[in-house]
Amino acid sequence: MSPPSSPASSPGGGSPPTAFDPTSAFARSTGLSLLVLLLAAALARPDLALLAVPLVVHAAWGWWRRPDPSLPDPTVVTVPQRVGITEGEVVDLGLHVPDLPAHHWLSAQWTGLVQTTWDPPLGAVVDSAPDGTVTVGLEPARWGRYETGHPGLQVVDSSGSWRAELRPASSLVTVRPLAATLHGASGVARPIGLTGAHTSSVRGDGTQLADIREYRTGDRLRRINWRVTSRTQRLHVTSTFTERDTDVLVVTDTLRDLPDPHQTSTSLDATVRAVAAISQHYIGFGDRVAVHDLGRRLGHVRAATGPRQMRLILEVLSRTVRELPDHVALRPVASVRSGTLVFFCSPLLDDRIIDQLVRLRQLGGEVIAVDTMPAALGTIETLRGSRNRAFLDEAWVLRRLQRDEVLAGVERLGIPVTAWRGPTSLGSVLLAMEAARSAPRRTVGR
Structure with missing residues (x-):
């Protein structure tokens, strides 16, 4: 530096x-040297004066090295x-x-x-x-x-x-926070933007093959498939699906910061790391990413894309306030665009939070609940090694059992719930969502 x-x-x-200012060492050297010299003179002991020589040398050296007042x-x-x-x-x-x-x-x-x-x-x-x-x-x-x-x-x-x-x-x-590389698919099968990296169901300019059909008036010449044309002796063109982007909203629940019994990371740590990984993953696809905090520990980030948006999100995450008290007022999401991919990062303990989760699904969002509750909190393994006489660990076990019933009801509503355990946590959920939405559906006639 x-x-x-x-x-x-x-x-x-x-x-x-x-x-x-003079140090105590200089004061000791000066005082002791004068005392020994006076004692040697009073007792007429020249040999005693020899004991003061090191002290006199240090005092003289310090006096010679005194700072210049100018x-x-x-x-x-x-x-x-x-x-x-x-x-x-x-x-x-x-x-x-x-x-x-x-x-x-x-x-x-x-x-x-x-x-x-x-x-x-x-x-x-x-x-x-x-x-x-x-x-x-x-x-x-x-x-x-x-x-x-x-x-x-x-x-x-x-x-x-x-x-x-x-x-x-x-x-x-x-x-x-270090933005880990999120493993898995995008989970987007119906993008709602205009440009991006997600294959849509709309045909147009793109890279994903749709089919090969006969030439029509208005088709671009660069789309002509010469191999099929030479074989059939009729002009054929290659049709592709367009590639679009989507809106991604990351909702965070920072009303509480739940501790980890093993003192590794709290629920707030898991939330921050999940937001960083999810944001980096979808900004890499060219999607518009926004962050909304239901509490007061994090700031809001408006929807945007690009490297600048990623730097802004990381800066906001780094300024997260840990010292705020729990149970602060909730700031709900006003509305979401239909088809928006919503990641809801929360310990999922508060009834108000569950209501917000279901509400976002009813507004048309494609919601994924990311459970950030510490894995060891409220488990039987933690209870076995507990020596807490206030029965706090037993209370957490009962609270986790109650929460499991609520999460089962959330999944029955079509909202997948996955625990955040690192960058591989969302891989299977995103892949299953993408496959399910792009699968063919049978329509039943009247």
């Missing part, structure tokens, strides 16, 4: 000037002030003292951050820093926003006699 040329290069990153007091700049990274990446945090006097040391330590890995450990570093910069590596454990706080920084001269306490500015590290 290259240091900035001046404190002005990082607005708000400098600290107020701080004067150098020089400006040191300031510090934190770099970078704000930075955005992706899960798994390491960011270098640096403290730069542009007016660091020669032969001085920098001692810095970052504290107060949990679920992070520091290099060196604990974020503590002591360096001679000839360029006036000390740097540590920070690797957050998961997505979110991390406020590093004000690290402790000391500027100490080479004799250890003079020290300046500086207060650097805090850094804000935004960690975007």
Whole structure:
């Protein structure tokens, strides 16, 4: 990391000037040397004065190294002030003292951050820093926003006699969730857009073969199938299906953040990772993706497509607020376009959430319920190893059994329910939906 040329290069990153103060080591050397010399003179013991020689040398060295009062007091700049990274990446945090006097040391330590890995450990570093910069590596454990706080920084001269306490500015590290590659089909058999990568049932310009028929007036010459034409001695053309896009709405339920008994990931973690994977999957198809949060932890993202939309969704996910209390007011989806593919990411515990799920299906959406409830919460295996005397684990087992009955009723309404267990979770559901919708249907006459 290259240091900035001046404190002005990082607005708000400098600290107020701080004067150098004598250290306790310098005070001890000065005081003890005077005491020993006075004691040697009082007792007429020249040999006792020899004990004060190291102390006198250190005191003289410190006095000789005293800071020049005419020089400006040191300031510090934190770099970078704000930075955005992706899960798994390491960011270098640096403290730069542009007016660091020669032969001085920098001692810095970052504290107060949990679920992070520091290099060196604990974020503590002591360096001679000839360029006036000390740097540590920070690797957050998961997505979110991390406020590093004000690290402790000391500027100490080479004799250890003079020290300046500086207060650097805090850094804000935004960690975007890693968008895993979703495995499986698209689940779209009836796209509702105009252009895209999904094969529709409408014939026109495309790449998917529909049939080969005789030439009609208005057919394009480049569609002529010369092999069939030469065999039948009559002009034939190749007919194809058009390729279209669709609307994808990802609905998130952040009314509650359910914990995992194994302390691996909460329901909010599963929701964020599911939204990232689903969005990347369908933006890759050229579809228009929107995000709507029923709670208050996530922000809304309007429907759009392209790499910019994916970056926007990841940025919104990284700003998710974990500290909000549960049971906040619900913000329902106003309406959906008929044929919209809806992914409903929720632990599916609240009756109001189930009503919203069924309502989206009645509005014409192709709804898929993505269960983000932690897998170990409310299971018999967790209950066996529980030592909770408040019977909380037993209550969760009963709550999961009640929820299973509700989910069975949801599936009877034609809404598939699948638990989020990573990028392969939706593969079979999407493939089954695509095959079922494109299968031929028998019509019964009167």
